[in-house]
Amino acid sequence: MAIIGNPKYAERIDHHLAKYETKRSAVMPLLFIAQEEYGWVNPEGISEVAQILNLDPTQVKSIAGFYTMYSEQPKGKYWLQVCTDLPCALKGADEFHAWLKEELGVEEGGTTKDGLFTVEHVMCLAACDKAPMLQCNFRYVENLDQDKMRELLAKWRLEAAQAANGRG
Amino acid sequence: MHILLRGRDIDNIKQLDVYEGHGGFVGMKKALAMTPAEVIDVVKASGLRGRGGAGFPTGVKWSFIPQHEPVKYVTVNADESETGTFKDREIMEENPYQLIEGSLICAYAIQAKAIYIYLRGEFWDIGDQLDECIEALRAKGYVGENIMGSGYDCEVYTHLGAGAYICGEESALLNSLEGYLGQPRVRPPFPAQKGGGLYKEATVVNNVETLANVPFILSEGADAFKAIGTEQSTGNKIYCVSGHVKRPDNYELPMGTTFRELLYDHAGGPLYEDRPFKAMLPSGGSGPIVPLTDEVLDTPMSYEDCANIGTIIGSASIIVMDETVDMTWVASKVTKFFAHESCGKCTPCREGTYWLDKVIDRILDGRGSPDDVKRIADVAENMAGTTLCALGDFAANPIIHTIRHFPDDFAQHVQT
Numbered sequence: 001m002a003i004i005g006n007p008k009y010a011e012r013i014d015h016h017l018a019k020y021e022t023k024r025s026a027v028m029p030l031l032f033i034a035q036e037e038y039g040w041v042n043p044e045g046i047s048e049v050a051q052i053l054n055l056d057p058t059q060v061k062s063i064a065g066f067y068t069m070y071s072e073q074p075k076g077k078y079w080l081q082v083c084t085d086l087p088c089a090l091k092g093a094d095e096f097h098a099w100l101k102e103e104l105g106v107e108e109g110g111t112t113k114d115g116l117f118t119v120e121h122v123m124c125l126a127a128c129d130k131a132p133m134l135q136c137n138f139r140y141v142e143n144l145d146q147d148k149m150r151e152l153l154a155k156w157r158l159e160a161a162q163a164a165n166g167r168g
Numbered sequence: 169m170h171i172l173l174r175g176r177d178i179d180n181i182k183q184l185d186v187y188e189g190h191g192g193f194v195g196m197k198k199a200l201a202m203t204p205a206e207v208i209d210v211v212k213a214s215g216l217r218g219r220g221g222a223g224f225p226t227g228v229k230w231s232f233i234p235q236h237e238p239v240k241y242v243t244v245n246a247d248e249s250e251t252g253t254f255k256d257r258e259i260m261e262e263n264p265y266q267l268i269e270g271s272l273i274c275a276y277a278i279q280a281k282a283i284y285i286y287l288r289g290e291f292w293d294i295g296d297q298l299d300e301c302i303e304a305l306r307a308k309g310y311v312g313e314n315i316m317g318s319g320y321d322c323e324v325y326t327h328l329g330a331g332a333y334i335c336g337e338e339s340a341l342l343n344s345l346e347g348y349l350g351q352p353r354v355r356p357p358f359p360a361q362k363g364g365g366l367y368k369e370a371t372v373v374n375n376v377e378t379l380a381n382v383p384f385i386l387s388e389g390a391d392a393f394k395a396i397g398t399e400q401s402t403g404n405k406i407y408c409v410s411g412h413v414k415r416p417d418n419y420e421l422p423m424g425t426t427f428r429e430l431l432y433d434h435a436g437g438p439l440y441e442d443r444p445f446k447a448m449l450p451s452g453g454s455g456p457i458v459p460l461t462d463e464v465l466d467t468p469m470s471y472e473d474c475a476n477i478g479t480i481i482g483s484a485s486i487i488v489m490d491e492t493v494d495m496t497w498v499a500s501k502v503t504k505f506f507a508h509e510s511c512g513k514c515t516p517c518r519e520g521t522y523w524l525d526k527v528i529d530r531i532l533d534g535r536g537s538p539d540d541v542k543r544i545a546d547v548a549e550n551m552a553g554t555t556l557c558a559l560g561d562f563a564a565n566p567i568i569h570t571i572r573h574f575p576d577d578f579a580q581h582v583q584t
Contacts, residue, residue: 019325021367024347028330032289053347066349066511067330069289086453086501087252087410087487123333123505124453125290126254128410128487129417138290 076118084121087128175262187265195386207277213390215402220375221482232360233278244285247336251453252485255406256376270379289330333509338373352557397423401470411488428465443490451482454562456569495574506563517560520551
């Protein structure tokens, strides 16, 4: 599908275009919409956002490249970003992050072969009193340990398998 | 008594009727019955200072806005990205109407046409909640045209960032909001001046916690606010405590409370009984680190007293470390943060943070020399004061102050 002409997004795009003084200001919310549609900020999404805002695709791509929440490559179904900044690291986040990569058999930033999980570390997420923590697809999961994480991974695997069966 | 974290005292204060039932929008009504200049005078008289870190007097900031300009804006800095800071999140999650009311009072005081709340992208669900609050307020006539029948019009919008610490810097935030790279601007013109703010119009940029104090100041009066805290640091402050304490959390206490009371009475003291405190970063990654000596512990947490111990209270994101923590590792962690978050615009910060990170890694690996320790101190000192925004200074702090206070922690890695 596309974001232009897609009824799923029409109202939201109009809302963002209306709230700023300039069209250009809507580039960030529109990039989030492109990412939602395609799973990452791909060239199609970039050129559609550029078309809506009367910008050059290069200008839009520079914005996508500047911010860490726009992914310029496909990620796993569950994008796990572990905070390893100082306050979390004082509570064992580095060890937790290393364990999680080993548990899933991936390198930093890598995705599991089944396409389910991408693991990377990120900077402070403003949840320092609930360390270790991560965000999964931008949803916070806090006060983690290995047991809790194993349960979550099992739950997400089951969820993904059920979704796949539902389609098949 | 909570002025800000009232979600802890009052169930469902995030519902408009409950918020109003507990004094919500009394301050706004009082403000609308005053002239804008009178509102600014009340905020000035309260002594409220910016809670984002710089501590600039809020009423004075508002008074810089030229009254005759036809178009003005308020931008709420809800980018909360300083390492160790998680206070604005709780205000917005648990007491969202108070932030919006404070923002509206600010907007009326400078006669702004609109408010933009700039949230860090990870706070998208808080953004959704704020959008719902804004619509509930619009339905009651508290947002939009002719607010509360006063003839004053103001719109409120939320905007999501997308993961960039630098966007908490006010001019980078404005660039980001305009759809440009989130990089700082050359000043002057300052945001409060025509040509320097949002869409080149005069703009107030205030932190969430700062604005959340404003309804109380208007409803209870400047004197009630001044009665809390110290002479130069009035009101309550939210202290975010993380690291090696028993009870990491947000604590809202009067400014001027001692570090000892916060860290022992409230946060429960050291996480492990046999591992005493060694040091703290009182203002996240960006403020100077200090050893947790008795003198420091007995220091009141105010702007003026923290200056006496060589640090700042800043955003009051207090990261506590016990005796097992190697300060070279701390310097490395904080430097990695700034190397990642440097926006790349100014050469000293872009190159400096990159090379500091490389050299500290070498020291931590045991491949460094005593000269490397001198080298990173030299690089850090040459970064400070040479950049368009404070990130260059912030990035210098962890190096300069860890080496100053904990030289042995570095020396152990570079035995000759």
